[in-house]
Amino acid sequence: MRLLLPNPGLDxxxxxxxxxxxxxxEEAEDRPKWDNKAQYILTCxxxxxxxxxxxxxxxxxxxxGGGAFLIPYLxxxxxxxxxxxxMEFALGQRIRKGSVGVWRAINPYLTGIGIGSMxxxxxxxxxxxxxxxxxxxxxxxxFQDPLPWTQCxxxxxxxxxxxxxQQSSTMDYYxxxxxxxxxxxxxxxxxxxxxxxxxxxxxxxxxxxxCIRGISTSGKAVYVTSILPYIVLAIFLIRGLTLRxxxxxxxxxxTPDLSELINPTTWLDAGAQxxxxxxxAWGGLISFSSYNSVHNNCMQDALILSAVTAFTAxxxxxxxxxxxxxxxxxxxxxxxxxxxxxxxxxxxxxxxxITTSNYDEAFNRLNSSHPDTILQLDIEIxxxxxxxxxxxxxxxxxFIVFTEAITKMPGSPAWxxxxxxxxxxxxxxxxxxxxxxxxxxxxxxxxxxKKWPHEAVMGTTCAVSFIIALLFALQSGVYWVSLxxxxxxxxxxxxxxxxxxxxxxxxxxxxxxxxxxxxxIGHKPTIFWQVxxxxxxxxxxxxxxxxxLVTQAQEELTYLVWDPDSEEFPSLSSVPYPSWINIIxxxxxxxxxxTIPVYALCRLIFVSCKKTR
Amino acid sequence: MLEKVLFLLCLTPALAxxxxxxxxxxxxxxxxxxxxxxxxxxxxxNDNEMYLFRAAMAFALRSYHNGQEFNVSNIMVCNETPRVSxxxxxxxxxxxxxxxxxxxxxxxxxxxxxxxxxxxxxxxQTLEFIDIPPTLAAPVMPVTxxxxxxxxxxxxxxxxxxxxxxxxxxxxxKRKKNKKTLDEDREDMRxxxxxxxxxxxxxxxxxxxxxxxxxxxx
Numbered sequence: 001m002r003l004l005l006p007n008p009g010l011d012x013x014x015x016x017x018x019x020x021x022x023x024x025x026e027e028a029e030d031r032p033k034w035d036n037k038a039q040y041i042l043t044c045x046x047x048x049x050x051x052x053x054x055x056x057x058x059x060x061x062x063x064x065g066g067g068a069f070l071i072p073y074l075x076x077x078x079x080x081x082x083x084x085x086x087m088e089f090a091l092g093q094r095i096r097k098g099s100v101g102v103w104r105a106i107n108p109y110l111t112g113i114g115i116g117s118m119x120x121x122x123x124x125x126x127x128x129x130x131x132x133x134x135x136x137x138x139x140x141x142x143f144q145d146p147l148p149w150t151q152c153x154x155x156x157x158x159x160x161x162x163x164x165x166q167q168s169s170t171m172d173y174y175x176x177x178x179x180x181x182x183x184x185x186x187x188x189x190x191x192x193x194x195x196x197x198x199x200x201x202x203x204x205x206x207x208x209x210x211c212i213r214g215i216s217t218s219g220k221a222v223y224v225t226s227i228l229p230y231i232v233l234a235i236f237l238i239r240g241l242t243l244r245x246x247x248x249x250x251x252x253x254x255t256p257d258l259s260e261l262i263n264p265t266t267w268l269d270a271g272a273q274x275x276x277x278x279x280x281a282w283g284g285l286i287s288f289s290s291y292n293s294v295h296n297n298c299m300q301d302a303l304i305l306s307a308v309t310a311f312t313a314x315x316x317x318x319x320x321x322x323x324x325x326x327x328x329x330x331x332x333x334x335x336x337x338x339x340x341x342x343x344x345x346x347x348x349x350x351x352x353x354i355t356t357s358n359y360d361e362a363f364n365r366l367n368s369s370h371p372d373t374i375l376q377l378d379i380e381i382x383x384x385x386x387x388x389x390x391x392x393x394x395x396x397x398x399f400i401v402f403t404e405a406i407t408k409m410p411g412s413p414a415w416x417x418x419x420x421x422x423x424x425x426x427x428x429x430x431x432x433x434x435x436x437x438x439x440x441x442x443x444x445x446x447x448x449x450k451k452w453p454h455e456a457v458m459g460t461t462c463a464v465s466f467i468i469a470l471l472f473a474l475q476s477g478v479y480w481v482s483l484x485x486x487x488x489x490x491x492x493x494x495x496x497x498x499x500x501x502x503x504x505x506x507x508x509x510x511x512x513x514x515x516x517x518x519x520x521i522g523h524k525p526t527i528f529w530q531v532x533x534x535x536x537x538x539x540x541x542x543x544x545x546x547x548x549l550v551t552q553a554q555e556e557l558t559y560l561v562w563d564p565d566s567e568e569f570p571s572l573s574s575v576p577y578p579s580w581i582n583i584i585x586x587x588x589x590x591x592x593x594x595t596i597p598v599y600a601l602c603r604l605i606f607v608s609c610k611k612t613r
Numbered sequence: 614m615l616e617k618v619l620f621l622l623c624l625t626p627a628l629a630x631x632x633x634x635x636x637x638x639x640x641x642x643x644x645x646x647x648x649x650x651x652x653x654x655x656x657x658x659n660d661n662e663m664y665l666f667r668a669a670m671a672f673a674l675r676s677y678h679n680g681q682e683f684n685v686s687n688i689m690v691c692n693e694t695p696r697v698s699x700x701x702x703x704x705x706x707x708x709x710x711x712x713x714x715x716x717x718x719x720x721x722x723x724x725x726x727x728x729x730x731x732x733x734x735x736x737x738q739t740l741e742f743i744d745i746p747p748t749l750a751a752p753v754m755p756v757t758x759x760x761x762x763x764x765x766x767x768x769x770x771x772x773x774x775x776x777x778x779x780x781x782x783x784x785x786x787k788r789k790k791n792k793k794t795l796d797e798d799r800e801d802m803r804x805x806x807x808x809x810x811x812x813x814x815x816x817x818x819x820x821x822x823x824x825x826x827x828x829x830x831x
Contacts, residue, residue: 341649
């Protein structure tokens with residue numbers, strides 16, 4: 001028969017079916033409830049669709065063979081993402097507690113899983129809200145014409161621009177100098193940069209207000225934050241398709257390169273992207289699903305959510321690449337015009353002699369007749385491919401590439417406002433889920449006095465988080481954000497995901513889960529779910545985790561810095577981390593993962609001490 | 614004798630042309646890009662336009678050096694190319710063989726740059742004086758930073774939200790308190806009609822006549 005570890009007392013810790021029926025009929029539970037199904041779905045969609053769908057998935061898609069990347073992505077959505085979602089929804093709906101409560105009910109020694117989820121959600125919320133603060137700064141500054149990131153400040157004698165701005169670009173200067181005032185290394189903290197402090201305050205207070213009464217306030221906020229991004233993406237799609245050069249961006253994105261399918265990194269990246277974007281192991285989804293009625297069809301919800309997430313990723317990628325294609329075409333045209341101008345000036349040819357259409361043959365003609373002059377001129381080779389692939393990932397996409405593209409569209413302040421409002425909504429709706437995954441476990445663990453109302457708990461958490469997040473308002477803040485991004489959100493989530501699946505299948509029992517689902521929705525899950533829960537999903541996450549650890553252990557830890565004095569300026573230069581960073585990395589990645597065994601061990605010692613007394 | 618006269622005659626025009634040559638320490642190169650600036654409405658560069666240029670230069674020098682009366686004849690142009698670029702030198706109005714120093718010419722052009730540009734419907738980028746960098750316009754800075762206004766609006770909304778929440782929670786807790794005391798009173802009154810407790814009568818409490826909220830919600 002199926003392997004099942006002994007788990008005494010399970011029935012005493014969770015509601016029986018009779019209890020559940022009674023709860024369902026009389027609505028005698030003390031928990032908050034969703035006003036309607038739409039609120040629940042929108043909240044989950046908002047949680048899953050975040051900034052990574054806009055700036056990570058399009059990059060992965062394009063760099064791993066374009067249209068061909070959709071094959072591993074969709075396969076892993078079905079085999080890895082949807083089973084995990086369904087499992088978390090089913091658990092939450094059955095046991096009807098937050099993430100700590102659920103794991104404590106399954107087995108008190110496994111409460112560490114819930115605590116680990118809480119820690120991960122908290123660390124991620126800290127740096128995610130900092131990115132929201134940056135977005136807010138850009139949003140606040142978008143209400144002016146001309147946009148402030150189109151202008152460089154002048155130097156002293158007003159004959160040129162500040163050298164930092166001159167060598168890089170106005171967008172880079174605005175992001176790294178005006179917005180962040182970044183120092184040249186993570187060790188060099190500098191002081192607090194007040195625009196970031198002010199925007200952090202705004203970000204945390206907005207989040208606090210939206211979540212202050214739990215899902216009764218955040219449930220109303222998601223009507224805006226979950227639906228608005230789709231509308232804005234549609235507007236950008238229409239605008240993008242009418243711009244010159246957008247089609248070349250889409251072609252670049254979707255041109256399939258089937259040879260990438262043989263490359264294991266493609267599959268690993270696809271798997272990691274599916275795992276992170278589905279928001280499992282954060283604890284928020286378990287909480288949200290526990291507010292459902294007992295007989296809610298959670299299988300349908302999981303399928304709907306997976307489909308919506310996959311569709312949105314592809315939709316956002318298309319929109320992003322229309323804009324990237326437009327910008328690349330503009331830069332290519334500017335490059336060609338600049339070359340034409342240089343040639344005309346050097347050879348004193350009349351204007352209009354060389355145009356974009358006859359540029360190539362004119363260049364070849366001049367090169368064959370006067371090769372040394374041409375060499376001296378140092379003509380830049382205009383490569384469309386290079387323009388299409390530069391800066392298309394992460395914060396660089398939003399704050400540098402997209403802002404540049406927006407400045408070239410007519411009516412730029414309006415587009416800038418729309419774009420940053422969309423990013424704000426995407427980020428906020430993800431944060432609702434993370435904060436839920438932090439505050440509900442805190443209440444379950446009894447960290448706050450029982451008589452404090454939910455509002456006070458939320459307010460205190462946000463206030464404390466704001467003070468801790470002032471770390472990101474230092475001049476080295478951007479490097480801390482990328483440190484957290486790389487380490488706090490990767491290894492712990494994968495570890496918790498693997499442990500979750502193993503615990504549910506081998507400690508809670510897959511037969512019991514099947515019975516629960518049959519009780520809740522009326523029919524047992526099919527063989528597909530059994531196989532994926534028992535073998536495929538945990539194996540795929542384990543493979544990703546192992547490969548990730550192996551690759552990380554082999555490389556030297558480096559990060560990218562904005563250093564005006566370095567040789568590679570304006571490109572970011574790659575610098576090794578200082579040695580004390582290893583402690584921080586251990587705290588970020590190790591502590592949430594290690595809470596699982598450490599808690600079990602502590603509880604074991606505590607219980608055996610009590611017994612011997 | 615005749616050879617000497619001929620030689621001198623030939624030399625004088627040569628000498629007269631010598632001041633303006635590319636790379637001279639007194640000469641500036643000018644590059645004009647009419648088609649780039651005006652597109653379809655570009656005019657053709659001809660001798661009349663060149664005359665206007667020389668007149669504009671003379672104007673610039675007159676405005677800079679108050680009192681000295683520069684004329685078109687003081688501006689000498691050479692090396693015109695089809696690109697529309699050429700070199701020019703400026704001679705002093707008092708003595709036409711003395712050329713003005715580059716620094717003076719540069720300052721004069723800088724001072725009247727806008728007027729010179731305007732005469733040709735061009736800009737700093739399309740009417741270029743090589744080696745004279747244009748004085749750049751300062752970035753546009755509005756008086757009140759707009760971000761402050763938007764930030765104020767957002768924080769105001771948040772503050773209004775906080776006040777609304779506090780007020781509504783106070784009102785709710787007051788309502789709950791009132792309802793609680795009302796319920797407590799009713800509870801007390803339940804079994805004590807006529808001063809006799811129900812239990813004392815030994816009867817069964819008939820729920821039909823207690824508070825009907827449970828059974829007849831309105």
